[in-house]
Amino acid sequence: MTVQKTSADLYQDYVEKMQKIADVRNAMSVLGWDQETYLPPAGATFRGRQLTTLSTIAHELFADESLGGLLRELGNRTDLSAIQQKNVALSLEDYEKNRKYPAAFVAEMSSATNAAYHAWIKARKENNFAVFEPLLAKMVDLKKREADILGYTGHPYDALLNEYERGADVQMLDTIFRDVKNSLLPLLQQIALRDVPDRKFLARHYPKDQQWEFGLGILRSMGYDFNAGRQDVSEHPFTTSFNPRDVRVTTRIDEQDLGNMTWSCIHEGGHALYEQGLPAEEYGLPCGEAASLGIHESQSRLWENNVGRSLIFWQHHYGNLQGIFRSNLLAVPLQNFYKAINLVQPSLIRTEADELTYHFHVMIRYEIEKGLLDGSLQTKDLRDIWNQYYLDYLQVKVPDDLRGVLQDIHWSHGSFGYFPTYSLGSFYAAQLYNTAVKQVPGLENAIASGNYNTLLEWLRNNIHRYGRFYTSNELCEKVTGEKLSFKHFLAYAEKKYGGIYELNEQ
Amino acid sequence: MTVQKTSADLYQDYVEKMQKIADVRNAMSVLGWDQETYLPPAGATFRGRQLTTLSTIAHELFADESLGGLLRELGNRTDLSAIQQKNVALSLEDYEKNRKYPAAFVAEMSSATNAAYHAWIKARKENNFAVFEPLLAKMVDLKKREADILGYTGHPYDALLNEYERGADVQMLDTIFRDVKNSLLPLLQQIALRDVPDRKFLARHYPKDQQWEFGLGILRSMGYDFNAGRQDVSEHPFTTSFNPRDVRVTTRIDEQDLGNMTWSCIHEGGHALYEQGLPAEEYGLPCGEAASLGIHESQSRLWENNVGRSLIFWQHHYGNLQGIFRSNLLAVPLQNFYKAINLVQPSLIRTEADELTYHFHVMIRYEIEKGLLDGSLQTKDLRDIWNQYYLDYLQVKVPDDLRGVLQDIHWSHGSFGYFPTYSLGSFYAAQLYNTAVKQVPGLENAIASGNYNTLLEWLRNNIHRYGRFYTSNELCEKVTGEKLSFKHFLAYAEKKYGGIYELNEQ
Known part of the structure; x- marks a missing residue:
């Protein structure tokens, strides 16, 4: 029986x-x-x-x-x-x-x-x-064969996208990137007419040990739990998790560039807070995993850009930073520092791009991947296509393949459909941050005084604790009341960079 | 078909x-x-x-x-x-x-x-x-049940010993430890009559970073390959190998005790040289593994004691050490340093014992394990038995369990039969080193000038490259021409400590 x-x-x-x-x-x-x-x-x-x-x-x-x-x-x-x-x-x-x-x-x-x-x-x-x-x-x-194996109803690229961002498809991305093109290009053109802020002081000599200590302090203030994680040094910064009680970040330190360490700490810190916030009791199960790459990236970018590159963030931290690097920064007013860390300028390398031009780097890769997948583009033409795109969208002339079509590791790994999640991350971040500010009274006052508990708690309750229970689309709609929309990022960008570049005062 | x-x-x-x-x-x-x-x-x-x-x-x-x-x-x-x-x-x-x-x-x-x-x-x-x-x-x-499961012909302890040291048995160990008792006790009694050399200067303040650098230098000079290994810090020093191309050591640093770091570096370095010298092409196979725990320990102790606590070793390194820690050591002559690092004094804790009294710590544990296994001793009497043994053999009164019967982790891990391999390691080391000195012309001159290539090459050729091809007994006989014999260790001890304590001049 x-x-x-x-x-x-x-x-x-x-x-x-x-x-x-x-x-x-x-x-x-x-x-x-x-x-x-x-x-x-x-x-x-x-x-x-x-x-x-x-x-x-x-x-x-x-x-x-x-x-x-x-x-x-x-x-x-x-x-x-x-x-x-x-x-x-x-x-x-x-x-x-x-x-x-x-x-x-x-x-x-x-x-x-x-x-x-x-x-x-x-x-x-x-x-x-x-x-x-x-x-x-x-x-x-x-x-292409993998797309066939996995199956798709619309574009073959949908099958690959789905590996990284369940529910995303070409239709959604086409809409988003059309918005990017239509609304960000004019903003970039306005900015291009303005003087370039001075940022030479960021490239002075910043001793390693002091950078390291400053970075640890920032991570600690964000709420990253060093009892359940640690920071080390690696060539390329990354976050890795072995379980929610052991989530590690790495950074790299360039003594001639304060930004390298600073942004990697805050960015990876954002990823790590997500992993530390996943429910440990769901270890090994889908609900114990991150919702998607896009949502993961939304956490790193929310901390890096919406928080970490904001004026209110540095209102709190800049005095300390000046105290550590007196000879480099004491004569630099906060406003100048703030402008320098938000410099917008078209460039060749995606990973070094500012938070606006960045999305054109992604869009170019997205268009290329889509074209390769549906056969409208051929790899043999890729160098020319790449260079033409950079000229068209970013007005930069690609001098060689190293700074052009060979710059990313992704395709060599077979990661097609990954790039768009970087932009989705930024757009989710703007929409989520916007919602948090609306829902949590005094949130930005808290941030201005160096207190991120309320923000972290909001992220824990609204994002982290769900794991994969919701898809990124569902989660976005549940938390913000609407599907992902580019308008939130645009509003954020226009307000922030309008201020920095005094665009409404011309 | x-x-x-x-x-x-x-x-x-x-x-x-x-x-x-x-x-x-x-x-x-x-x-x-x-x-x-x-x-x-x-x-x-x-x-x-x-x-x-x-x-x-x-x-x-x-x-x-x-x-x-x-x-x-x-x-x-x-x-x-x-x-x-x-x-x-x-x-x-x-x-x-x-x-x-x-x-x-x-x-x-x-x-x-x-x-x-x-x-x-x-x-x-x-x-x-x-x-x-x-x-x-x-x-x-x-x-006891495990011994029955594994099977044995002589003493049940043989079955457990065999897990760590293939071919070793109670008969062999009884002989060895009888020799230890009969010949080391008189030597210790002679030493006990002499003045205790000053060693207070070893407990001055030795800054961490300088100790660390000195330790790395020693490891490098021994021939430890940092391209295939690294040193880190841990609470208890150990060596671990993931393959012969990645063999790592750890050390601990006590700023009030120069010896802690120094001996762990050299000891673990000896283990690590063995692992780095195993044949990589036998990865995963017995001939790619160490012969036994005793042979492993022979490598660490040969480097730690026969080389690292010798006068010729410090003839080369002491000037450098004095240069690093000027205020601590400049006024201390080499001879005094040499005597201090070879102080013989009965003590309570095995891991802190000198290279002579050490073997009584092991012998006590061996006698106890054997008695527990054959039923002649009971765990309920263990504290008294332990304390009595320490009084009898080492003339020390055990003040509490922490410094007595509770000091080792081994029994809690179920490691019975492990302790004897520590002593076997020392005795193999003496016999092997003796053979190397005989076979390699100018070996000690090379050591005196800080050149360990010839020694390492001899160990590579005679020990390391064989992996488990020979048992420890077979290897010993093949390399030294005879079975393990305590007489080599005794001759080494009498010569060295006879010199240090001027025993023949009374």
Whole structure:
């Protein structure tokens, strides 16, 4: 006689399987963190194979038939809580998506990615896109096939987007980027007519140790919990989480550029606060994970730009900063500092762009990816297309491939559909921040006095604690009362930069 | 028709399975290293479960029937190289030993260890052995059962010893420790009649950063490869290896005690040189692993004591050390420094003991473990037995349990049979060093001039490169021409301490 298992028992089985997978994936994250921070050079090769082994194990565990059976059985149970049901539904969706990939395809993609990455490194060394192009072409071909495997109703790009931002599609992005073009270009043109604020003082000598201490202080003031995290140094700043009680950030310090460390601390701090705010009791389950890349980026950008590049933020912190770097900053008034850290100027490199021109960098990549996916663009023409776009939208002439089409690592990794989430992050950030200011009385007064508790609490209650329970669209609508709309970012930009560049006083 | 696989193909299958297991185990080591160096406090709980999951996975992979079948099949093949045959034979031995443990026993041991460890922590807090005793009794019971599971012909302790030191047994250790007693006690009695050298200057203020730099310099001079390793700080110094290209050491720094950092650097450096010298091409296989704990310890102690506490070592380094810590050491002659770092004085704590009295600490533990295992001693009497032994052998009165029977973590971990390997390490070290000096012309001249290349090369060629190919006994006989004999350590001790304490001049 077979006794039917209770839903509670079945759910417990499911939780155990998922947490086991999470343990393996989080172990990979520890190895990855170590790789970027402390790994001795000669250890790289063996570390690579250790990561591959863990990845294979995690993949096998997640592709296990018995997990699928369990998920389908649980999907029929009606006596689960809403969160439990959501976990099961999302896990089943992930499971079935994962099972769609034929093993041969996974292997082909893995070796193509490896080859593309090394070709990209080589192409950068030789400053020659032609070295990378054939492997990029192969990658595009594979991504087209991946879109077919995953399935889509509209544009093939939708299938890839969905990997990073559930529910986003080409239709939504076309609308957003049309708004970007129509409304930001005129603003940039106005700004271009104004004098460029002085920012030379940001490039004076800022000793490493003092920068480091200042950055830690900022993180602490934001509410980042050093009991459940730490900061280290790496070549490229990043945030990684092994569980909500161990969320780590890294930064880099350039003694000739105060901004490098400052913005990475605040940006990664924003990502980390999100991860520290995810519900620990949902460890390993969808509701314990971030909603999407766009929402993740909204948290980092809200802190970096809406808070960290605001006048009220520096009203509180600037005196301290001046005290630390007296010879560099004592003669620089707050207003000049504020203008310098918000300089808007078209440039070549996405990661160095200001918060307005940044979105043209993303738009260019979005248009290119879309075109490659639907076949209207070819990789062999990519250098020319890239350079033309930069001339058209940013009025800059790309001098070489290194500062042009070879600047990002993403395509060599096979990450197509990732770039748009950066812009979505900024736009979500503006809309969320706007809502927070409306809903929380005295929020900006608190920020002006260096108190971020109320803001963090609002983010915890409205965003962090839900994990993946809502999609980014749903979450946005629930919290702000409307779908994502570019108008909030535009209003923010017009107000802020109108003030900085005195645009209404001409 | 089934085509029989070639031995080369079968061996390749075996290598892949073993390397996969090694990858998981080494990932655990990375997580363990992180736990002791950089883990934020709140991350400990999740880290614990991540380690348990990886441990379970590694165990399952190693217990897999298909691996057993493969090993047995390979065991019948005669067309394998000597190293391949040895790998297969040792893996099969490990595999069968691993399969002997019933799952219920493993679970019981795991929960008993956990309980014992926490009771030990609590007992130390309360400075009361009685808190730990019942859990230790349970542990002893389990270790007796483990000895039965593993099987033995002589003393049940042999089965446990064999886990750490293949081929060692009670008969061998009884002989060794009888020699220790008979010949070291008289030496200690002679030393006790002499004046105690001054060592107060070692407890002056030694700033952290300068100690750190000095330690790194010593490691570099020993030949430790920082391209394939690194040093960090942890509460208890240790060496860990993720593969021969990534072998890490840790140290601790006490600003009031120069010795703490110095000896941990050299000791762990010796362990690390062994791991860096293991054959990388045997990754994951027995011949890529250390021969035994005793041989491992022989490497650390050879560097720490035979080299690092020698007069010729400091003839080279002392000037530099004086230069760094001028106000502390400039007025201290080399001879006084040399005497101070070789002070012999009975004491309460094993880890702080000098290189002579140390072996009585080990002998006491050995006698106790043996008695517990064969039932001639009971845990309830352990405090009294311990204190009596310390009075008898070391003439020290144990003031409390913290400085007595509760000082070591080993029993709470279930590590019975581990302690003797510390002494074996010292005795192997003396015998090996003796042989090296005989075989390599000018070895001590090289050491006196700060050149350790020749010594390291000799260790690489005679010890490191063999991995587990030979047991410690076999290796010792092969390299030194005879079995392990205490006489080499005794000759070393008599010569060194006879000089320091001017024993022949009375």
